[in-house]
Amino acid sequence: MSRKPIDQVVKGRDGTPRERVWKFIRGRKEAFTVRDISDAVKVNYGLSRPYLKSLVLAGYVGLVRLPQKVTDFTTYKFIKGPMTPPRVRKDGSPVTQGSGQENMWRSMKMLGAFSTSELAIASSSDEVTVSGGTASSYITMLVKAGYLRKVSEVPSRWVLLTAKRTGPLAPMVQRVKHVYDPNLKKVVWPLLVDGGTPPRHDVPGGRSPSYAKAPGGQSVLPHSEGRSEKGDRS
Template sequence: MARRPTPDHVSLTVRVPRGHEGFWRIIRDLDAAGPWTVGTVAERTNAALASVGDYVRRLAKAGICTVVEERPSAFKPVKVYRLTERPMLAPRLRRDGTRCKPTGQEQMWRALRNLGTATYPELALAASTDEVAIDPVAAKAYIKMLAKAGYLVAMAQERSNTPVLWRLKPSMNTGPLPPLVMRTKLVWDQNEGRVVGEPRLEEARS
């Protein structure tokens, strides 16, 4: 039986949840114009109303937003909010309003932007903090995915037992949010809202 031809290019559509970062951008935009509700935030995202409400409750418990009014409705009063703080990056909060530790990818991306060039051991060292230590294996894997996506360029040919020195391309220093390596082995740029690099599709084996 003849094998089905494999196209050179495959169109891949990825549905990426807006998440807390997306909610925060919407909230900041709405708050710049005046008071807002959970419903008005949910109208601008593809997430469920409950997911938006959960994040807003975290913001309220952290004191980052506050209720300024309660509007009557058929079921229960609708809370109207205003921000008390306006950080650029979305606050990462637990359900009780306490702040989460930064992720390893956040720390590695911040270190890359500060260093400009680094080997994976250097990146692991620079990105480690008292709260979160970065394993060199994790740094090597993150660098590998960013290099495949076109963020990094090797400064020299790879040699055995000598880590490659990588440079962050100025054109790919897209912003403070770390490019996320997804479970599907894609790199998602949170700053530009797009997949960066060529996704590698593998045929499933029976």
Template sequence: MRKLPLGRKAAHLTADKKRPQGRQVMWEAIRAIRTFTIQDLEIKTNITQGTLRTYVMGLQRAGYLDRQEPERKNNRYGPVRWTLINDVGVEAPRVTRDGRHVTQGRGREQLWRTMRIIGQFTFHELAVQASTEELVVAPGEANFYCQYLHRAGYLVCMEKGGPNKAARYRLLKTRYTGPQAPQIQRVRQVWDPNTEQVVWTPEGQTDE
């Protein structure tokens, strides 16, 4: 197992710089512009209009954006504009096209935030502290996430685990890279959306 240099990205993640994807890119542009058209967002993000329109419609239906009907001038209608009316912070809202909130991935976001607050923890303690009435984090999910963040160097092991004893971890202050939770991708590598870098891959897997 090995960590990757923080200044280096996997080739498959840097191959196409012309069309960045993801709700976070769109949300950051919306927060920066505040009032915008789809064309404004396309210029700002270089993301396709179809992708932008789907996310914008979802945000509007979920109550984050207000739609302003186009003005008519010289028998022509201008573009539709939207205004951000519910700025919930840096993390992009996860919504479907019809405005429903997506819960997938929220558990790890809650784990990541909680790690920074509670100091030392076992995965059992972390799961309890990270759970809310709306979303309960399973101990198995917390254990899985802790193992990978430890491998990637975010967590330091304070006490080793053993039979009937869970390991204790602590989040290194120097490895808190931002509010977005590091992601464990399908190929079991760790991707940090705050730095936009792959920070760990399994032994034998290259970043080329």
């Protein structure tokens, strides 16, 4: 079964089940059990227990006491960890998928103005390599979402708008080519555009996205929109 887009998983203002579990663990001063988590954040054992085991293997959570009888629960304690939920596999190893977007979001806030190549270089590390094409695609989607503004043509460079510094979590480009901002907990692109003239976007490659007219005069993105565009090589 394919994984649901993140915007279909989030429930209410408290975030995804994993976000709620981690918030409870990180804020807990005393030892806790999986039952404590379930009672506090309303996440069933089938979701919280596997994640808890992964956090133990990764060193974020420690074991305090193993169950002495069948009716007992294992007791845990928080050891360390970031504000955001650690992304770990079942064996405790870190998940690197999506790390490129996280690095680029962080770099955008630090660099000021940047080109695709500058963003790619600044966002690469020993663990994660961000290519020029990946940087170009991410820039394209954030421009469409209204997060970036083009400030020069040769070389093409962009800046992150102050009003769009929405938080520490990187806006995510979903498989369906939507942009989801986990800080706002909503899809920020595409949006319906009132009127007959869509906004222009200075995306890598110099093309503005095309819009289709819907009945009633609204402009919406056609199904073909959102495919990756060839970025500039600056």
